[in-house]
Amino acid sequence: GSLLEILEPSVIDIFETTEYAPFTYESADDFWNIVTNFVPPVGCTSDIPSISTLVSNELKAAVFTLTCDLTVAASTSVATQVAAVGSFGKLKKGIAQANFQIQDCSGGSCKEHNRKSEIKAEFKVKKEKKVKKIKVNGGPASLWDAVRSLLGVDASSASIGTAVRNIAEQNSISIPEFGIRGLFDSRRLSPLFLGGLDYSDVE
Structure with missing residues (x-):
């Protein structure tokens, strides 16, 4: 055969x-x-x-x-x-x-x-990652404050700085001390602008 x-x-x-x-x-x-x-x-x-x-x-x-x-x-x-x-x-x-x-x-x-x-x-379709937003109350706020509120009071300065750097690079936010140039000045971000950012990578 x-x-x-x-x-x-x-x-x-x-x-x-x-x-x-x-x-x-x-x-x-x-x-x-x-x-x-x-x-x-x-x-x-x-x-x-x-x-x-x-x-x-x-x-x-x-x-x-x-x-x-x-x-x-x-x-x-x-x-x-x-x-x-x-x-x-x-x-x-x-x-x-x-x-x-x-x-x-x-x-x-x-x-x-x-x-x-x-x-x-x-x-086996990959699920889309949900966009994480943050509520920023009225009054003065910064990108650092927004990230710190997500990471918690025990977060180290290094971890906060890394998250801030990543968000700034993704959203064209200028932070001269990090050497990041962008369209938006990190010192002049409104609470409304901060609330509209995607914080999904902040963990």
């Missing part, structure tokens, strides 16, 4: 709107013909439904390009919502399907060896 090795992904991780589902075939014999039919999970579409691959003493790959709607992440990443095994071709939450129509032609005549596979698909 002849041997055909098929490598397929154990899971398809979906981070971006464009992802890939690769299948690799290898045989040291002449020759195998494989038609890979692919059904993407719910939330994704595939560029093509099937790929025909001829393998003869070599390694070849069939790669499907997926276009995914990341807004379905919440409903497809939960394990309890993965659909049960069913008929091939039916779209499922969290499951991609591959149907391999295989012909072994190494012995002169071709023999059929078909099989089906289901692959877990996980949406």
Whole structure:
């Protein structure tokens, strides 16, 4: 007999709107013909439904390009919502399907060896970082005061200075003693301006 090795992904991780589902075939014999039919999970579409691959003493790959709607992440990443095994071709939450129509032609005549596979698909969309704002009451205030109120009274001068420097560089705030040049003078920042800054990196 002849041997055909098929490598397929154990899971398809979906981070971006464009992802890939690769299948690799290898045989040291002449020759195998494989038609890979692919059904993407719910939330994704595939560029093509099937790929025909001829393998003869070599390694070849069939790669499907997926276009995914990341807004379905919440409903497809939960394990309890993965659909049960069913008929091939039916779209499922969290499951991609591959149907391999295989012909072994190494012995002169071709023999059929078909099989089906289901692959877990996980949406792993990064959550956007929430913008941290600070309430600055009326009256004189400074960027130093705003940062100090977030870090607490026990914060060291060094940690406050580092946070102030980072915020100044991100928001074009001029602090001559730090060698930072910007559009806004750190000594003339209003409470309203200070309250509108993003303090997400101050920890």
